[in-house]
Amino acid sequence: MEKLRYALFTGCTAKQSTPEQMMSTVAVAEKLGIELVELTEASCCGASHLQDYDDFLSLVLNARNIAYAEKHGLTMVTICNTCQLNTAMTKHRLDNNEELKAKVNEKLAEVGLEYKGTSNVTHFLYAIIDDFGLDKLKEMVVTPLSQFNIAPFYGCHNIRPSELQNETHKTAENPYNPTSLDDLIIACGGETVDYEEKNKCCGFHVELQAPHTAAVLTGNAIAGAMDGNADWMVTPCPLCHLKLDTQTAHASKAIGREVELPVLHMQQMVGLALGCTPAELGLNHHLAKVDFV
Amino acid sequence: MSIEHKITTQKVNFKVFRFNADEDYLPYYENYDMEVTSEEVVLDILNRIKWDHDGSFSYRRSCRHGICGTCAIKVNGRSTLACKESMNDMVELFGNELVIEPLSTKRAVKDMIIDKGDFWEKHAAVTPYLVADIDENPESENLVSPEDAEKLDEADLCIQCGACHYACPAVAINEDFFGPAAFAAAYRFSADVRDNSTSRLADVNEEKQGVWDCVKCFECAEACPKEINPIGKITKLHQMAFQEGIAKNNVAVRHAVGFKKSIVKNGVLDEGGLVLYSEGPAIVKHIPVAFKMFTKGKIVPPWGITKSENLDEIQKLVKSSSTVKF
Numbered sequence: 190m191e192k193l194r195y196a197l198f199t200g201c202t203a204k205q206s207t208p209e210q211m212m213s214t215v216a217v218a219e220k221l222g223i224e225l226v227e228l229t230e231a232s233c234c235g236a237s238h239l240q241d242y243d244d245f246l247s248l249v250l251n252a253r254n255i256a257y258a259e260k261h262g263l264t265m266v267t268i269c270n271t272c273q274l275n276t277a278m279t280k281h282r283l284d285n286n287e288e289l290k291a292k293v294n295e296k297l298a299e300v301g302l303e304y305k306g307t308s309n310v311t312h313f314l315y316a317i318i319d320d321f322g323l324d325k326l327k328e329m330v331v332t333p334l335s336q337f338n339i340a341p342f343y344g345c346h347n348i349r350p351s352e353l354q355n356e357t358h359k360t361a362e363n364p365y366n367p368t369s370l371d372d373l374i375i376a377c378g379g380e381t382v383d384y385e386e387k388n389k390c391c392g393f394h395v396e397l398q399a400p401h402t403a404a405v406l407t408g409n410a411i412a413g414a415m416d417g418n419a420d421w422m423v424t425p426c427p428l429c430h431l432k433l434d435t436q437t438a439h440a441s442k443a444i445g446r447e448v449e450l451p452v453l454h455m456q457q458m459v460g461l462a463l464g465c466t467p468a469e470l471g472l473n474h475h476l477a478k479v480d481f482v
Numbered sequence: 483m484s485i486e487h488k489i490t491t492q493k494v495n496f497k498v499f500r501f502n503a504d505e506d507y508l509p510y511y512e513n514y515d516m517e518v519t520s521e522e523v524v525l526d527i528l529n530r531i532k533w534d535h536d537g538s539f540s541y542r543r544s545c546r547h548g549i550c551g552t553c554a555i556k557v558n559g560r561s562t563l564a565c566k567e568s569m570n571d572m573v574e575l576f577g578n579e580l581v582i583e584p585l586s587t588k589r590a591v592k593d594m595i596i597d598k599g600d601f602w603e604k605h606a607a608v609t610p611y612l613v614a615d616i617d618e619n620p621e622s623e624n625l626v627s628p629e630d631a632e633k634l635d636e637a638d639l640c641i642q643c644g645a646c647h648y649a650c651p652a653v654a655i656n657e658d659f660f661g662p663a664a665f666a667a668a669y670r671f672s673a674d675v676r677d678n679s680t681s682r683l684a685d686v687n688e689e690k691q692g693v694w695d696c697v698k699c700f701e702c703a704e705a706c707p708k709e710i711n712p713i714g715k716i717t718k719l720h721q722m723a724f725q726e727g728i729a730k731n732n733v734a735v736r737h738a739v740g741f742k743k744s745i746v747k748n749g750v751l752d753e754g755g756l757v758l759y760s761e762g763p764a765i766v767k768h769i770p771v772a773f774k775m776f777t778k779g780k781i782v783p784p785w786g787i788t789k790s791e792n793l794d795e796i797q798k799l800v801k802s803s804s805t806v807k808f
């Protein structure tokens with residue numbers, strides 16, 4: 190198989206509050222022989238909040254990010270569900286509206302750039318599943334996670350709106366019955382935990398303005414995984430990780446029950462199965478202690 | 483050439499929510515096994531439960547054409563307009579074990595029938611009608627151009643089924659939150675060029691109940707049987723708040739504006755700086771968690787933030803492309 194190459198859009202979180210996500214992405218890519226060209230020129234995607242403030246500005250900035258991936262001639266790979274949504278949504282809108290694309294390109298021309306629409310946008314989870322292949326991943330597993338019940342937590346922006354996201358996934362994901370993360374857990378040798386909250390919202394985006402709503406959603410998600418006898422949770426979204434890993438005290442208070450589980454990034458789980466060391470994967474950066482390795 | 487249309491059947495187990503508020507203390511689930519044909523929709527199954535199994539089984543249905551919105555229920559947790567949803571699709575989606583429930587089990591009155599009082603109260607609270615001085619004896623028609631009509635973005639197609647409202651996780655937690663259907667209605671009239679309401683946008687921008695408490699999960703977009711995309715309307719209401727100059731200086735609004743400020747400064751986000759800008763002095767409540775994060779290497783100080791390369795490009799684009807001032 191030809192070596193896979195992607196333009197990596199790290200998003201902001203992987204460089205700040207989830208450094209372990211960046212570390213584990215690099216470690217896993219190296220193990221899988223995937224080359225990542227980091228888009229160091231990229232700006233924040235707006236995280237769905239800039240879009241509330243200034244839609245056109247968010248389009249221009251996201252188009253600029255994709256334009257840099259196009260300059261490399263590579264598919265852009267994201268490692269955050271919200272970055273994935275905002276980037277894919279920008280691409281969808283520009284590729285389906287010539288007038289809007291022209292307006293955005295008028296601005297990009299001011300800095301010598303052009304959005305052409307030639308690069309696809311995918312999430313690292315789907316790059317592994319669609320492009321690398323789960324069968325090939327299975328063959329590379331050196332430490333099967335067979336002793337663990339692992340609760341997948343999908344995160345909203347990889348699975349909804351399904352119409353948009355299924356444009357970027359080769360295997361369509363059903364938002365009511367998603368399978369990608371479950372399939373990845375199985376490929377790593379683990380047992381998946383089926384629970385109602387696995388495709389629900391973690392509450393991250395209203396943590397500041399509606400802390401009670403956010404805390405209940407977080408609490409329900411962890412409680413659902415605990416009731417399913419999960420040893421730990423895994424998510425492809427660093428924002429979900431932050432909510433589930435760092436907000437357990439508020440969540441426990443909000444739902445009237447002590448809840449806490451280790452919450453691994455998808456890359457950390459794959460890395461463990463591939464034989465990476467805990468240090469390489471940054472497992473020491475979690476608030477909910479990862480004490481099983 | 484004729485195309486043969488073959489009707490197929492398959493066995494399905496239905497686990498059906500049952501509750502009669504006049505008789506039952508707690509709800510329970512009844513099992514029904516049926517041979518389901520490829521021609522049937524979910525409403526056919528509700529009919530067969532009533533006609534063939536238990537005449538007391540209760541549900542709402544009226545038009546059977548996806549227009550009245552009364553038959554909305556949940557199948558395996560998915561909001562569904564029973565008269566529109568094909569059984570084949572449901573089995574393909576979830577397999578041969580299907581759970582039939584009302585839109586809200588908390589608000590069940592009898593089986594699939596719920597008390598939609600909260601839905602209608604919230605609908606009424608957003609001034610869901612045109613506010614305009616109408617000349618009772620106009621000399622000509624009050625015309626709306628096709629371009630202006632397009633601004634409604636099909637929000638006028640809402641059938642008030644409640645599917646998005648009862649799929650919304652924020653509605654389930656916060657009883658004050660208006661919810662996606664009410665916001666779609668608010669947008670429908672706020673976007674109408676004939677509308678002169680001065681209070682509607684302010685109402686939907688109130689803290690605790692307004693658009694800023696939307697969790698951005700897109701459940702409403704998935705649930706809507708008319709593909710109205712309520713969260714798209716919520717986003718437009720956010721934008722209107724800035725465009726109309728009614729956005730209040732509160733934590734939610736500063737959180738949105740803070741992204742622009744941070745992008746101008748670094749290209750990427752300064753996460754800690756954003757929280758400080760949004761919360762102001764109230765940031766002290768985050769100190770216990772922030773301290774734990776710091777000890778785990780999860781907080782980067784302002785001087786440690788890696789700025790985007792070619793930051794001057796980003797700053798130039800922000801300056802030339804910004805359409806909103808706040």
